Amino acid sequence: xxxxxxxxxxxxxxxxxxxxxxGRLAPGEKIVVGQLAEKLSISPTPVKEALNRxxxxxxxxxxxxxxxxxxxxxxxxxxxxxxxxxxMEVFAARKAVENFKRHPEIRKEMLADLKELENVEFHDYVxxxxxxxxxxxSFIRLTExxxxxxxxxxxxxxxxxxxxxxxxxxxxxxxxxxxSEHRQMLEALDRGDVEGLETALRSHLERTINLYETFSSAFxxxxxxx
Amino acid sequence: xxxxxxxxxxxxxxxxxxxxxxGRLAPGEKIVVGQLAEKLSISPTPVKEALNRxxxxxxxxxxxxxxxxxxxxxxxxxxxxxxxxxxMEVFAARKAVENFKRHPEIRKEMLADLKELENVEFHDYVxxxxxxxxxxxSFIRLTExxxxxxxxxxxxxxxxxxxxxxxxxxxxxxxxxxxSEHRQMLEALDRGDVEGLETALRSHLERTINLYETFSSAFxxxxxxx
Numbered sequence: 001x002x003x004x005x006x007x008x009x010x011x012x013x014x015x016x017x018x019x020x021x022x023g024r025l026a027p028g029e030k031i032v033v034g035q036l037a038e039k040l041s042i043s044p045t046p047v048k049e050a051l052n053r054x055x056x057x058x059x060x061x062x063x064x065x066x067x068x069x070x071x072x073x074x075x076x077x078x079x080x081x082x083x084x085x086x087x088m089e090v091f092a093a094r095k096a097v098e099n100f101k102r103h104p105e106i107r108k109e110m111l112a113d114l115k116e117l118e119n120v121e122f123h124d125y126v127x128x129x130x131x132x133x134x135x136x137x138s139f140i141r142l143t144e145x146x147x148x149x150x151x152x153x154x155x156x157x158x159x160x161x162x163x164x165x166x167x168x169x170x171x172x173x174x175x176x177x178x179x180s181e182h183r184q185m186l187e188a189l190d191r192g193d194v195e196g197l198e199t200a201l202r203s204h205l206e207r208t209i210n211l212y213e214t215f216s217s218a219f220x221x222x223x224x225x226x
Numbered sequence: 227x228x229x230x231x232x233x234x235x236x237x238x239x240x241x242x243x244x245x246x247x248x249g250r251l252a253p254g255e256k257i258v259v260g261q262l263a264e265k266l267s268i269s270p271t272p273v274k275e276a277l278n279r280x281x282x283x284x285x286x287x288x289x290x291x292x293x294x295x296x297x298x299x300x301x302x303x304x305x306x307x308x309x310x311x312x313x314m315e316v317f318a319a320r321k322a323v324e325n326f327k328r329h330p331e332i333r334k335e336m337l338a339d340l341k342e343l344e345n346v347e348f349h350d351y352v353x354x355x356x357x358x359x360x361x362x363x364s365f366i367r368l369t370e371x372x373x374x375x376x377x378x379x380x381x382x383x384x385x386x387x388x389x390x391x392x393x394x395x396x397x398x399x400x401x402x403x404x405x406s407e408h409r410q411m412l413e414a415l416d417r418g419d420v421e422g423l424e425t426a427l428r429s430h431l432e433r434t435i436n437l438y439e440t441f442s443s444a445f446x447x448x449x450x451x452x
Contacts, residue, residue: 007290009278045271052235052275056282058376064233080371087317087374145306147384148313150284151377158373 008042013050015040020059020070021160022126027072031060058158073162078212081159086205088152089139093197096142100189103142110138110186117179125167129160132167135182139201166212174211178204234268239276241266246285246296247386248352253298257286284384299388304438307385312431314378315365319423322368326415329368336364336412343405351393355386358393361408365427392438400437404430 016036019025031051037044051068054060061069073081100107113135120128133156140152156163170178181204188196242262245251257277263270277294280286287295299307326333339361346354359382366378396404407430414422 007288009288010290048271049275049278052279053282056279056380058373062233062235064236077373080373083371084374084377087313091313091317145309147284147303147306147381148310151310151381154282154380155373155377 008046009049009053012040012042012046013053016047016050016054017059017157020054021129021164023161023164025070027070027161029070031068031070033067057154071158073159078159078162079209081155081162082205082209082212084155085136085152085159086202086209088148088155089136089201089205090198092139092143092148093201094194095144096139097189097192097194097197099142099144100192106138106141107186107189110135113138114179114182114186117182125164128167129163132163133160139185139197166208170211174207177207181207234272235275235279238266238268238272239279242273242276242280243285243383246280247355247390249387249390251296253296253387255296257294257296259293283380297384299385304385304388305435307381307388308431308435308438310381311362311378311385312428312435314374314381315362315427315431316424318365318369318374319427320420321370322365323415323418323420323423325368325370326418332364332368333412333415336361339364340405340408340412343408351390354393355389358389359386365411365423388438392434396437400433403433407433 016025025031033044033048033051036051037047040047051060052062055062055068059071061071063069113131117128117131117135120131137149137152137156140149143149181200184200185197185204188194188200242251251257259270259274259277262277263273266273277286278288281288281294285297287297289295339357343354343357343361346357363375363378363382366375369375407426410426411423411430414420414426
């Protein structure tokens, strides 16, 4: 159910993103525009437009005269994406602290995300990753920099399938450890503690990078969700 | 003249970007797909696909059922874009220094850009801005992080028209000062001096932000290049 009418292009774009994030379109898979349009019960034009937007965002490769292919991330690319996230989130910390008092609605959303992250069905890794994106994007939204937000969304989109995979493959302890790190970030915001927030973000993301190193060869070798 | 065959979409995308950067499509201008396709002597489909890619990159707004419009940057947005550039280029400095010796071809290109920047026709602000992008993107390319490069290109594209405008409105002294800052960056790379490079990048971009503050009201008030 859509809450408000959106264009067919916008709708197709969201649907295809969801298919990518949930693994229904898997890394390396070829996309035939006509078939996908049939599956979505709309004409090929908005489907093609949505696919081109996803090319610009780095989720698909366009193959001249041969359609589209779902990107397969190498181990190095996953590392590079996480490096970019570290750059953006740590950069955001100072402004997030400065602007925090002005955005009680964001604090409310962060608390709701934390609660949902605690209660999310253990095996629903797509929903857990969506909640993680929502929580972490709060720091970026707090900067009030729309262009940073745009870059962040593009980057998170490219890494999404990996985050789902990583979430599936974390040892159990990591999930509760990550939750406690999430809480520390909100506490740092509440105290107005820039260094505390930077440290919490940095160690959270560095632990993700380290954990990922332990299963990166497995990640690179297999095709996800298929 | 294209050096190698590209798809019609890719060609249209490059042509329209060039029209945006050179002010032939001005901020706030409405784009009628049919007219643009006629001007480019190709069919509307690749034109529309290219326009959607430019929407994803933030250079155009899509208006549901009413086509496209060239984005007009507010003073705050220009500031935010420059903040993001500062974030990326300063983040890149450490890895750029680490990897510099492995990329003699990039050093060669940087020297060529510097020389061209000195010789570029004083009034050719589009070409000067293209050279500035090429020079600054060297630091990002040196990180060997393709995802950072992608984000950087998207961001530089969004700010391009502003950089052309800023370049036109700089006082003369600023142009030679900027050149000397550009040279300092390369010298820092040659010395393997991370802090020196960070400082040079930071002060170069902070001066751009300050200078821009002095004419931001004029920038926000008028429509560029029209």
